[in-house]
Amino acid sequence: MASSRKVRIGHEGKTEEVAVQVPESEPAIWDADARLQIVGRATPRLDGVAKVTGQARYTYDITLPGMLYGMILRSPHPHARILSIDASRAARLPGVKAVVTFEAPDFFKALEETDESGKPVESGEKKGEAPNMRSVRFAGEEVAAVAATTSEIAEDALELIDVKYETLPHVVDLEEARRPDAAKVFPSGNLPPPAAGEKGNVEEGFRQADAVVEGTYTTPVALHNALETHGAVARWEGGKLTVWASTQGVFGFRDELRRFFKIPAENVRVISEYLGGGFGAKFGAGVMGVVPAILAKKARAPVKLMLDRHEENLATGNRPSSVQWIKIGAKRDGTLTAIHLRSYGTAGIAGGAGVSGPVRMIYACPNVKTEEQDVMTNAGFAMPFRAPGFPQGSFALESALDEVADRLGLDPLEVREKNYREQPAKALRVEYDLAAKEIGWGRRRSPAGAAAAGSLRRGLGMGTAVWGMYGGPPADAMVRVHSDGKVECVCGTQDIGSGTRTAMAVVVAEVLGLKPEQIKVVLGDTATGMYSPASGGSVTLTSILPAVRSAAEGARQKLLKVVAPAMGARPEDLDLKQGRIAARDGRRSMTFAQAASRLKSAIISAQASRTENYPGRGGESWGAQFAEVEVDTATGQVRIVKIAAAHDAGRTINRLTSESQVNGGVIMGLSYALLEQRIMDSNTGHVLNANLENYRIAGTMEIPDIVPILVEAYDPANNVGVKGLGEPPVVPTAAAIANAVSNAIGVRVRDLPITPDRILALLGKVREA
Ligand code: MOS
16 A cells, blocks of 8 residues: 655755655655664775675685686687587596587577576577587687686696687678678678667757757777676585676576576575676676586586686676767757767677667757667677766767857856756756866866966866666565674675675664664575665665665564563654664663563564655766866876766765765776777787786776765655665766866867877877877
8 A cells, every 4th residue: 555655855955845655564764854873974894894804705715625617718719600629638638527518509598598687689690500500709709618626727628629610701890890791790790770769859959059069979898897707606416506606696697597507496596795896797697607507517516617807808798889970959058959869889799889878868958869770790798887878978978068068158067057957856956066166167268278387288077977766676685683682684685896785784773773883784695585686777775775674674663562561661652772772751771682682582583675666756866077187288198187076876875885986986987088998900800908908997096086075865766765876976987087188188089098199199299090
């Protein structure tokens, strides 16, 4: 049954009351009026010490008795048919305990059928191929695997596997792949059906415009490079499989194993106690996830298989490239009349190169047309990558908006404000104000920037972030109170590294009047039976915390009922605060531990499930980032001086880890803006920089002064009022930097990454490399 309740929405100091329909079972909603003790404060990570002292057990740290080491043989060819694989010599090598070869065309079929979150889908593409032969479609694709007593033996064994290939024509270059006579990545060709959308009428919109700008922007393929590579440890006991996996989603991983091995879900357990990041590349088990289990089954011993950085950067995912032509029309005052985006890009052998999110979501514009084309190439498949499509799309859109501002003689911020898209909590306006103030936006000069010293020029730029509210049911949690006063919070979810463990403890501590460090969190395990979605799409906290809170509220009720008689009060007249249970009239109280001891040998256990999002509430997470850069016009070097990043995630749960999310997003975004690009060799079809030497990511030297500014925005779609923050901070960073660089040098930057040679080319000092 649903009931109508009044909640207060808005942002700090500016709120209004609205009515929401919520299930009867929901506790009092944490809206703008909620006065909370622990939620929203800066709580250090519960597992911080374990992590920095090396006690935290990551998948890589799992070592089991009799464990073998797995290794994968990968195709040296970007496109080939496997004619035969002879692994007999490898199998005879002393120490080798299992060899598997993947020449059968349907070997990984069970995986291809399971597309939960953007995994490569090849279904239907294999028609027209010779039966009994599997094709490999990128250099680095899996061909065979071995398990041996040491990784050295495993490596030697790979050398002894004799694979006969029939090489096929390949194409890795985006432009080449679009030509009608290009080598075909799939029998059906390289250009799957495009995606298109239109709102209003852009032709009409352009007719109404006083200024029209258009330009083409490009972005490179980028690699996730989570600190921890992909990998798993698999162990069979009879028909039961246990896998310790570096995964963003233990339940999705389990389901792929279950389907692959055709065994019941209860016979598969997936554990991820600690995870060194994922950023979207670790959804599902995938080929990489099932191989250790295949080897372990065959060898009848546990197998550990962790990828090295080279493999990681060949075959586990990437951010697709883009070429975006964008045309924008605006009235004299900056009001947008039309946006037309036409893009193409390559996600390798997968789909997912779309970039239209920002164009469709950020600004109010009545006429918007988008046309997007995936281009297949013989390269590693893309996987979702922190706000898939958004950093790319934001770069083109925000750059074009700055061009509009320049053309009309307007302030770029004014143009954004003019096209502000209304949303109930109105957090974005506050974010614009706070971040602009922090960067000193008033100092911004028209191109070409401000002279700093000698050849140095300074510039300012900005961009807007948006991300949808994608969390929701199903998600389950349990809170247990033991008679010794111990409190456990159980949810199967994984902590991708963002601080999920601590956030769960914060919510339970708030409800039970305890400190977060008093809560023992159990997560990262399908055996908990407490379902959680994968940690992607910025949905983890929005999905699980409302269930965690409801479970904690349930435990609270049960505990109060137990102690009420002794307190001579009704349960509803008792309160839990600062480790004590007290009657509201203040006459009697006892400690939490004393209360728990009344359970004797019983255990309180309360389970709850995430309810549906409250209709009409929630809205997006927003953000505004402002960058100051310094460009050396003699060398082309860009130095980022400062980035002010104002964001909201509904109600902040833990200020410390939320700021950390913003810092991390900004760092990833600036790395993408200045340094990162996967380089392919067209002739050989190989990745030339599948490493961390030539594939550069930002290090301490590139990291500027970053000022995270968290804005509390209340528009609760769940009882906690939290929204996602994992993805938004990476959305506008490259755009803000590109705009700042353009402002500094007086020439529009149209290509990422913004390398010194490109700057010099823009300044006419060298020819475009
Ligand atoms: Mo993400 S790309 O939703 O991990």
